[in-house]
Amino acid sequence: MKNSVIFLILLLIPSFLLAQTGNIQGKVTYQNQPLPGVNIIIEGTLKGSVSDDDGFYRIENIPEGTYSFKFSMIGFKSAIIKIKIISGKTVLLNCNLETEIINLNEIQIIDIRAQRQEDTRTSLISIKPENAKLLPGAVTDVFRSLGALPGVLSPNDFTSQLVIRGSGPDQNLIVMDDIEVFNPYRLYSVISMFNPEAVSDINLITGGFPVKYGDRLSAVLDVTNRQGDFTKSFKGVIDASIISANVVLEGKNPFNIPGSWLINSRRTYYDLIIGSFVKNAGLVDENVTFPNFFDVQAKIALGPFENHTFFLNGIISRDGVELISAKERKTPDSLGVFNKTKNDLAGFAWHFAPNKKMLNKFVVSWYRNQGDARIDASLLDPSVNRDDFEEFSADTISQYLLGMYASGDFVFEKYSLENKLFLQWGDKNEFEAGIGVDFIHTKVNAELDIDKQVLDNLELYLNINNSIEDLSVSRYYNKYKVWADNKFKISDKLYIQPGIRYDYYELIEKAALSPRLSLSYLLNPSTTLRGSFGLYYQSPGYEKIIDQARAFNLSKNNTTALKPERAVHFIASIEHWLNEQWMLKSEMYYKKFENLLVQKIVKGISYYTEPVPGKDIFSREGWTRPVPFLSDSVTQVPINNSNGYSSGFEIMMEKKKIKSGDRFAGWISYSFAVAERKENGSTYPFRFDQRHTLNIVANYRISEDYDIGLRFKYGSGFPFTHPLNVQPRVILKDSDGDFIPDSPEIATRKTGSSGKETVIYDLNYGKDSQKFNDRIPAYHRLDLRFTAFADYWGLDWQFYLDIINVYNRSNVINYDYYVKDDLSIGKETVNMFPILPTLGFSVRF
Template sequence: MKTILIIILSSITIYSQSGSIKGRVTEDSFPIPFANIVILNTNFGEATDEDGFYELNNIPTGNYSIRFSAIGFETKILPVQVDQNVTVELDVKLKSIAIEVATVEVTGIRQQEQRDTRTSLIDLNPRDAKVLPGAVEDVFRTLQTLPGVLAPNDFSSQLIVRGSGPDQNLIVLDDVEVFNPYRLYGVISMFNPDAVEQVNLISGGFPSMYGDRLSAVLDVTNREGSTKKTLTGNLNASIVDANLVLEGKNPFDLRGSWLINSRRTYYDLIIEPFVKNAGLVDENTSFPNFYDIQGKFVVGPYKGHKFLFTGIISRDGVDVVSGEERNTPDSIGVYNFINNNVASLAWHYAPSKKFFNKLIASWYINEGLTDFDSRVLDPSLNRDNFEEIIPDTLAPYLLSFSFNAKFKYRKYSIDDKLTYLWKDHIFEAGAGVDFLQSVTDFEFNLDPQLKSIISGNPQFNAVLSDLKDVLNYRRYRVYLQNNFKVNSLLFIQPSLRFDYYDILEKAYFAPRISLSYAFDQLTTLRLVWGLYYQSPGYEKLRDREALLDLRKEYTRGLNAERAIHYVAGIERWLSNEWSIKLEGYYKDFDDLYIQKRVTGTRFFTEPVPGKDPRLIEGWTRPVGVVSDSATQVPINGSFGEAYGFELLLSKKNRSDDSKISGWISYSLAYANRYENGVKYPFRFDQRHTINIVLNYQVSSWFEVGLRWQYGSGFAISEPIGIKPRIINVDTNLDGVPDSPTIATRRVFGNPNADPQVVYDVDFGENKLNSRKPAYHRLDLRANFAARFWNLDWIFYLDVINVYNRKNVIGYDYYITEDLTLGREANNMFPILPTLGFSVKF
């Protein structure tokens, strides 16, 4: 006991004999965000925030040397004396320099200061998205390697965060909410790592300045242009796409900078001619492609004032028609385009170090058009038996389906965000309003055979019903939060958010509270509790892949979806380069939107003993039984939960001798939903997830990296067998199906045989009752740096799925000739090498 008292008293004495250092790092009065600040020969270190400010606390008294460094700037080492209970104010100005290839610094996941009470925060270095193997230089795909974040499959950059769908994530770019952050139909995101300055993902317990989402927040800031030169830039090109960044200081001695970046794929220029020559697609086909132009212009005409304009223009397009030389029976025609445009103007006002205000006005539009026409082989048949068959002879075995879809989501927003520092308090407050318009127009066209099939399966009626709607509504919000210091170890941040959703005609208050406790300068505990709401909207349903009718007569009776977050985490710095973070979370979902079900009719038949089940005589006449029939009307009919544990071990490079950086993460997660008294796993429920990311700097001109990922497999609905297809036929020609009958057709290749019963795959009442096989994949990348023509070059080789693992995205089920259930797996990326280069000028 005496020993324990001595230790405690010694700790108190040490902390009482300490001081602090704070200040700002700038270049020509402009802040330098994320500059590294290290007290040499100690474990104390920090990074500046987005406005260049930093603060180091609980530093034992004494004389030190403190180093200030940032990529592209000269390093400064300054002496400093720390006295007891004194805060030293040290502002530093750094000069910009040309970046040498050999001095590139890899910092990985950035350090979170102890005063920051946010749990589940991942502050990603954009360079990781540039060098991460298999991430195709994409921010979203890099985030998918971190704890709590999953990808739906290899072909999607969507973020599945802690048991929630992508529709429950808030995506913000330069203080503007973005509905559709994807390009190339979800393959990559809109964020170019060459133009991004800051990437903050909060996977749970986010503060009250964010709202109208249940799960997570991704807040991205595009960087400002360089003020070193009138014109500088970077070109990055691979075998499938290219992006160009141009930037420089403003002309006419106007303080500030400009930056323009553009990207374009060229599948249509490289792959398309080969496919057309092979006759696999029609000559009028245009392969999927996109272009994206983003710009950021900054002007600081007066001290304390900064004006920022952000603009984005992008377009995705595809026009595909099946060619006559294809060896499959299906034919499709797809024409689609999607526009995604943003314009915003922000005024940043900072009359002093204690007061900062942002006023943002923005305009956003996401619109698209799709024309789809298809003739596909009946899914009950084994398509391997119908390859190389002339399509004209397959008419009885093909189903025709087409639809036309138009959407337009337009949003005008005004936001004001205030930060005020007073003594040991950081006050933040804000208010805003969105004016939204949603135009939705879905029209489906089915051939008579397909209509008769659907009429016998009422659960499909809602999925393929036409929907036309125009919504005009508003969202209002106000928030207030205060981060205050209780003592040198404990910080608390209570906050409150108010939202009014015009579409629901309801208002909601959402209290939240978070705290951080510093056991010492290396160990921090963080806790969060919060209440979160999400309103309905067609723009959210696109990410959810659901079609609900949100007309006023249906939404007035709805409540906003609700979630309560409980998060606890502890972070420990093991050294100046190694850190470990443990987090546990529980999310309680309620009032989730599902389709309203009404009483309907399902048709049922039984086998006749002793009769051939291949013939219609082998089955009883179908009879109707009471069953549920789905509609497009939304109701608050589901609730759920998500809980788990996450571990992150990360390694940074903070010295010239350090060669290895990266992280290892593990997640144990559970996600369930409850509907109509039935519990089932969330469709992206994955029990175990492991990610290993390593980067090794072999020399000043050569580095290699690897990423290995493992997932125990998503939930999937497994069929229980087969059943006769029952169709509803219009016998009296009044346009209303009135006579259920068992479908039959003649056997292909034997026209004289008796018609046989058509069978379908029977999934029964089981929902998500099985699992996909485990997913795992190894990606490798090698970067080679060089300098010639007075330019800095990097050449790279990136290989996805090095050992060619056949990871399953799903299954096609069919009926075999002996009336058993067959299954064929559809796989994701095979081994896929990519070559590319980047050059700075």
């Protein structure tokens, strides 16, 4: 409420009180070609800008006077130009830079990507690719680097998926070079598709994103792959560690064709190193392949040709695993897994800039994500303690083993056309509009063959048997979008950006209209206030929900009644520069979720039994005959029957490297957040509800030859569900010979040398209203990275030691529960990464 009043007062401030200022704009070039990513700083002030893909830059609200403008970029000689700014005028200043030969060990990472005052976007975080590469514990992965930012969580150490402000990974929009990507994860979410050596911009909007982004409820990650170096015919970098290798090659186009090319490839070798170790230990059979991944990405820039520039993008990616457990395993159960996943992308973009105030982008793309998987397992009954069955053969304890076979495949394919227009008009306003269509094909097949006792248990106690069915669905559908917004410069201090978006989702035959509004106000030269409000919609689709661990049947009969999921965002922020290097930022947010997709509940049959007084509860006679009663049962049918909210407060203080002599950079952030869901009349915490999160990131340049980085994270525990008690297992028997199980009875198995029949007990987790009834212990981890810089054979080298979990904290990911012999509940802790050192190097040539 207070923030609303402040913004209202600011709207009423008369413009004649505002300072007299002017603007400057221009183009940065090298050999008459546009030069993107150049830093432009007004020396002695906090103001600055970065040239865009076409070399253009603009700095506004500069008080009248004479200033020195510094143009700098790694690999080029800096240029300093003194010029006078006149009130009410826009000065044109172009700059042509020259190349400079430098050594890597002389380079300081300079992070000056401060958000411009006129940028009305709230919750925007821009990080430099160099920072993503050097962040300790991030394994040179963009997604894992984002986990150190406020409002961003990762479910556990083993995945790079992003949980942002109380929303799941499926509610985040991932965009690469103006192309939406369904599955940005590789190697089963261990790493992401983005190579920090090959990207130029990483922009994360954790809420309140503008209307050019849609069909997601929570956040946007917009990544731009960089162009190749058009100053040299050939150059490259090789980065290798004990787990992966990365090669990037680039250069200017041949035959005097304007533009550049860049190609990069990555390959993990868990299968070569870890696989050999495990095979030699006899834990798996010889004819297996451990998880492996490789990809090839390329970007070609052609132009500019008289205001026209063309871009070609391509990605080929493969990852998979083939695993069969060997007879030498300690436990008698066995597991066979086969999985292959492919991600392919092709894109063409045409950028047309007839003048400095207009840019039109036309993008056509094709994207396909497909996979094939099989699981064939004989697993120990989940009710028993696995440690009690070490060194037993499968033949001697077959009554404790349960069989399961599952196979499936999927294809998500998309053809897209989109046109975007950017226009500056009146010298004070910026208009953006776009129109596009996606032609989508999704196909999902799943076949299940599960042990009857497992199915009975799922049906009678977990009430999900109706969702454990074979599935085969293939759908073709289109999505249409039209959007427009305009940033109005009300005064030198106040900017307002209203926007509207229209989406039509053919899968559900529904349309959605999304109004949004954002604004920024310069309270003083060091302080900017921002606020945003908006409606956000998300359509159902297998490309979004496949990671939810829920089975949905999206056949036509089940989707026509669905509505798009809906969220409302309210965000207010304040950003204050303590000086030219230290920045303090704080945000408050509230997200309301409606019409969330869940599985339909129908009435099913469960069975109740109770102990017979004076009888042995380990024998079938110690329990009454099971009596049926009506209970809820989950199906594969999707319905809009859940809602919720997330709210929170975030604060971050950041130290940036502004000058070349700066040695220290980093940030500290704290987040308080609450996220809840309501489903089927029950309210419970969101599964990734983390109330308190602390991040500390620091980098210190010890000398020209050595660098040290630190990353510490603390997070309060996620919710989890622990069992309430134990109960006898009830199974259905065929009592009349018609091959239809219809008679409930207490399940038993033979135990001991006497072969006595003993009742099988299962864990009872209670009803839906009782889930997430506890929290795992708090998570905390310290990572360090030591980097040495050297110059050998005329090449720039980096050697690094990255240590994950320095003090070997046992962070809990989950608990495995089992029934003890005395019917009490036993617990085994499953932990995340132990201390994990990694050695690596990179060389530039």
